[in-house]
Amino acid sequence: MSAPVILLLAMMLDAAFGEPRWLWSRVPHPAVLMGRAVALLDRKLNTKNGGIIAGGAALAILIGGAWFIGWALAHLGGIAQIVIVAILLAQRSLVQHVAAVADGLRISLGDGRRAVAMIVSRDTAQMDQSAVARSAIESAAENLSDGVIAPIFWFLLGGLPGLIVYKAVNTADSMIGYRTPRYERFGKTTARMDDVMNFVPARLTCLLIALPAGVIGMLDEIRKDAAQHRSPNAGWPEAAMARAIGVALAGPRAYDGKMQQFPWVGGAGARTIGAGEIEASIRKLWQAWGMMLGLTILLASLG
Template sequence: MNTAAILLCALLLDAVMGEPKWLWDRIPHPAVLMGRAVAILDKRLNPGRGGLAAGALTLVLLMGAAFLLGWGLSQLGGVVQILLTAILLAQRSLVQHVRAVADGLRISLGDGRRAVAMIVSRDTAAMDRSAVARSAIESAAENLSDGVIAPAFWFLLGGLPGLMVYKVVNTADSMIGYRTPRYEYFGKAAARMDDVLNWLPARLTCALIALPAGVLGSWREIAGDAGQHRSPNAGWPEAAMARAINVALAGPRAYDGRMQNFPWVGATGARIIGPEAIDAAVHKLWQTWGMMLGLVLLFALFG
């Protein structure tokens, strides 16, 4: 099987099976193992305020180990690659987590807040219905890029080694890529590498959301909104999603008890929203997944 055919099978398997809880209750998920590796190197190489060199060494060790492990596992054949790739994709689990917020909001605001707290890092205790819905939609758009399109992209380019390298960098960024006293310098290499590896996939995700929604012609406006985001990549899928379902995203939100006035994304869209807007975003998640599946099928047949 060629690389695209393996990815095609993995995308379908992930969409059907998702994350089987019975399995991960018994053995650690590969992402958990990657997290443990990051934590061990953090403990060993960053006693408090690790510098750039220690952080760069950590990243090199993680990427090198991930590449070698991916290469070794890829020698076990197509079936092993399909299973591992499906495990490292997150379409079905993403949909389930986002849909849970809509289901929670239909019951009560408190249920919606509790559900969205599972997928965002911002303060949720004082959110109104619209803020809960916006948070879920923003998480859906960003994680569609990080958890589905980017892993598929790097598997297509680099096979299982490429996918493993991407996932370990993404995991490292989520753990040490913060501008805190402990990680300001130590985590900088991981954060910058994550930006590099997500640069193309974020824009690809944006296009895959925008094209079937008929908003690709608003690319200049999408780019303008994306440029205001604090991340060089996350703003692209968020801006496309905002226009695809005609809602305003981002805007003011609280972190650690402090309200921060972020600019609106898709400012002309609806600001009073609820579970129906989340449902629309979930539909776009599957629509975008279908677009990616079609591209991979073309590569499998003719690439």
């Protein structure tokens, strides 16, 4: 069974069933296991004498282990690979988490804040309705890249080993890739590796959002907005999503009790938004997924 055929079936399986709670309430999700591995490396190698070299060693161990596990699992056969790839994709679960914010906002602002707090790291306690909606839409765009398109890209490029290496690096970046006293040096190599591995997928995600939305002619504006983002990659899908649904994203937000001023993305778009705009972003998630599914069908037919 070719990689595109495996991917095609895995994408449909993930879209249909998502994350079955009955299973992950009984056994740890692979992402949880990856997180435990990162935490162990952090405890063992990130000591007072640690730094960039120790962080590089941790990353090398993580990548080597992930590659070996992927290589071993790939020998289980096509059916097993379909299930594993479906588990490591996150289209349906992403849609469900973002939709929960829209549903929450329709009940009350407090419910919307609680729902968005499940998917963003910024302070949510003082958010107004528009800030809640922006946060959900930004998360939708960024996680479409990180949780769906990038895993697909790396599976097509490197098979199951490539996919698992990507997921391990991305998990590590979410845990140790921060500019804090503890991780400024130790997590730097991991953060840069995550940037490299997301470079192409982020821009591919941008195109997958922009094309069906009819805003591909705004690529120059999208590029300029993306260049202002603190991440070299996240700005691309966010800027495309902003123009696809006609809203302004980013802007001021609070982290750890401190308000920070970030440039607006798609600043000419609407700034007073709510549940309706979140639902519009969900439609764009499915359109982008459909575009990727079409490309996968094409690859499968060529194969």
